[in-house]
Amino acid sequence: MSQPRLAPGIAVVGTGTVGAMTLWRLAARGVPATGFDTYAPGHDRGAAGGESRIFRTAYKEGAEYVPLLQAARGLWHELEEAAGARLLHLVGGATVGPADHPTVRAVLDCAERYDLPVELLTGAEARRRVPEHPLGDGEVLVLDPDAGFLTPEPAVQAAAAAAERAGATIRRYERVLDVEPDGDGVTIRTDRATDRFDAVVLAPGPWARTLLGDLPVQPRTITSTWFTRHDPSLFDAKRCPIAVRVGPHAFSCFPAVDGRGVKVNPHGEFPPVDAPEALPRSAAPELVDRLRTAVSAVLPGLVPDPIRIATYCDGFTPDGHGLLGPLPGLGGRVHVATGFSGHGFKLAPVFGDAAADLVLTGSTPRPVDHLSPARPL
Ligand SMILES: Cc1cc2nc3c(=O)[nH]c(=O)nc-3n(C[C@H](O)[C@H](O)[C@H](O)COP(=O)(O)OP(=O)(O)OC[C@H]3O[C@@H](n4cnc5c(N)ncnc54)[C@H](O)[C@@H]3O)c2cc1C
Known part of the structure; x- marks a missing residue:
């Protein structure tokens, strides 16, 4: 040696x-x-990997993160200045789902605790402001202006x-x-x-x-899928908020960051793998079926067959x-x-x-x- x-x-x-x-x-x-x-x-x-990541400030994962998120935002801008490039696109962030869903409640409670300027949208106002994510009966949309996507x-x-x-x-x-x-x-x-x-x-x-x-860090698979749009004016990355949908169809959805595909990351199980090198290259057929059902049901602006599927990995603690x-x-x-x-x-x-x-x-x-x-x- x-x-x-x-x-x-x-x-x-x-x-x-x-x-x-x-x-x-x-x-x-x-x-x-x-x-x-x-x-x-x-x-x-x-x-x-995968071209986009969500930034949110009204945080469903725990209000204790809010001061860290506010500090992170400042450091992202400092890095943008150092790089001479835009990395954080603050197009807003929508949490969409049943009004009484625990995630919707957690976002609203977090906003109240830290006096964050979120808006609670329903009905025609939600449809006008965020046409990409139409609401079902009893659903609401919580809009966080201090949110968007990172590259x-x-x-x-x-x-x-x-x-x-x-x-x-x-x-x-x-x-x-x-x-x-x-x-x-x-x-x-x-x-x-x-x-x-x-x-x-x-x-x-x-x-x-x-x-x-x-x-105690388990590598787990996170699948990303991309869909084409019926109407290219929808999901415009300059104005369409990122969205976290909860309820029967649970996923994150990004605007068309590359000008083509709209990314949908299904939530739920993140299957364990031994190491990132062992990731499957594609999604299980049941997951594809679940996605087609979800997109047909709640994202009518998208063609429900994914044009691209990719798998990535993160380490999860208990x-x-x-x-x-x-x-x-x-x-x-x-x-x-x-x-x-x-x-x-x-x-x-x-x-x-x-x-x-x-x-x-x-x-x-x-x-x-x-x-x-x-x-x-
Ligand atoms: C598909 C997907 C979507 C996600 N969406 C979001 C989101 O919207 N918003 C959000 O905030 N977070 C999101 N996350 C989570 C976030 O991306 C991760 O938590 C974060 O990137 C983890 O960073 P990391 O530095 O721990 O790991 P990595 O970025 O993977 O870095 C680990 C590095 O260590 C190197 N390495 C490992 N072992 C060795 C070794 N022995 N010797 C030398 N180098 C080594 C690797 O090559 C790698 O470069 C998402 C994650 C995934 C996978």
């Missing part, structure tokens, strides 16, 4: 969504930082480029095989070399268990919240940022910023205690 080379500073394993943001936030503080990735930032093998592959590339411009190093196509902490630092062994760092942030996304066998912070018992030198359970993209810059705080100082002003890896799972 080669002798470890001396390379002080912080290592970041995985320069996907949260790893690239962590590297950017470390480099922006002037800290020497080195990222490693099996692939290259912006690839679509893990959690960041994930360019966003990860932008964070990696901003990190490199600020002095970070990225070692692409170099897979980390193991990480060994000791009293003075951490030894990182890859398929090419062995190096020493002061500390490490592990951001391996859905590969968490491949790297750290006992971490409680559906990520793991962010030091792993207990390893002297504060090994931190994790993973397991974001299907909803981590919108928050990635603020997770990266908090990860940088935590690995450098052991604490962060960001409200991320609920993500501590030391919590019982």
Whole structure:
């Protein structure tokens, strides 16, 4: 085995969504930082593929995320400025479904608690404002103006480029095989070399268990499907809000980001896989049938046969919240940022910023205690 080379500073394993943001936030503080990735930032093998991700502020997953979402929005704009490109498109976000559905209630309660400017639309007003998502009997549409979509592959590339411009190093196509902490630092062994760092942030996304066998992060399949429009003036990415539909037909729906296909991500079961490399390339016939039924029933502007189907992967924890912070018992030198359970993209810059705080100082002003890896799972 080669002798470890001396390379002080912080290592970041995985320069996907949260790893690239962590590297950017470390480099922006002037800290020497080195990222490693099996692939290259912006690839679509893990959690960041598929052209669009939802950003919402009135948060059904937990009102405790609102301050983090508001901070994330500011950091997205900072990254846009650094990249000279638009990454966050605030076209609004609709939650659509039965008025008494728990998700609709959770969005309204969250908005009330944080005084967020959502609108509750029904009947002809909803139809006029959001013709893409007609309402059934007893259904409502909650419109969040601080919502929209992000473009994930360019966003990860932008964070990696901003990190490199600020002095970070990225070692692409170099897979980390193991990480060994000791009293003075951490030894990182890859398929090419062995190096020493002061500390490490592990951001391996859905590969968490491949790297750290006992971490409670299950890789799961998320399927994306794309549909064509009957009327090309509908689902225009300049004005049509993203939508989360709940009730008998549950899915997320994006406007036509590439000018052609409207993306629909079915909700429900996210089947487990051993690792992202084992993802099926297509959807089960039952899922396709379910989608055709749903699109025919509630998205009349779309032709109900998907023209494209793709599968991606995220790492899910048992409680559906990520793991962010030091792993207990390893002297504060090994931190994790993973397991974001299907909803981590919108928050990635603020997770990266908090990860940088935590690995450098052991604490962060960001409200991320609920993500501590030391919590019982
Ligand atoms: C289809 C889909 C739709 C989603 N929709 C939304 C949404 O609308 N809104 C939202 O907020 N969130 C959404 N999410 C969730 C969000 O995209 C993820 O939570 C987030 O991207 C996770 O980022 P990550 O950094 O943990 O993983 P990744 O982005 O996959 O990054 C992990 C990186 O680690 C690298 N790596 C792993 N192991 C090693 C190793 N041993 N050595 C070197 N490198 C390694 C990988 O190559 C990869 O680049 C969605 C997820 C999916 C899959």
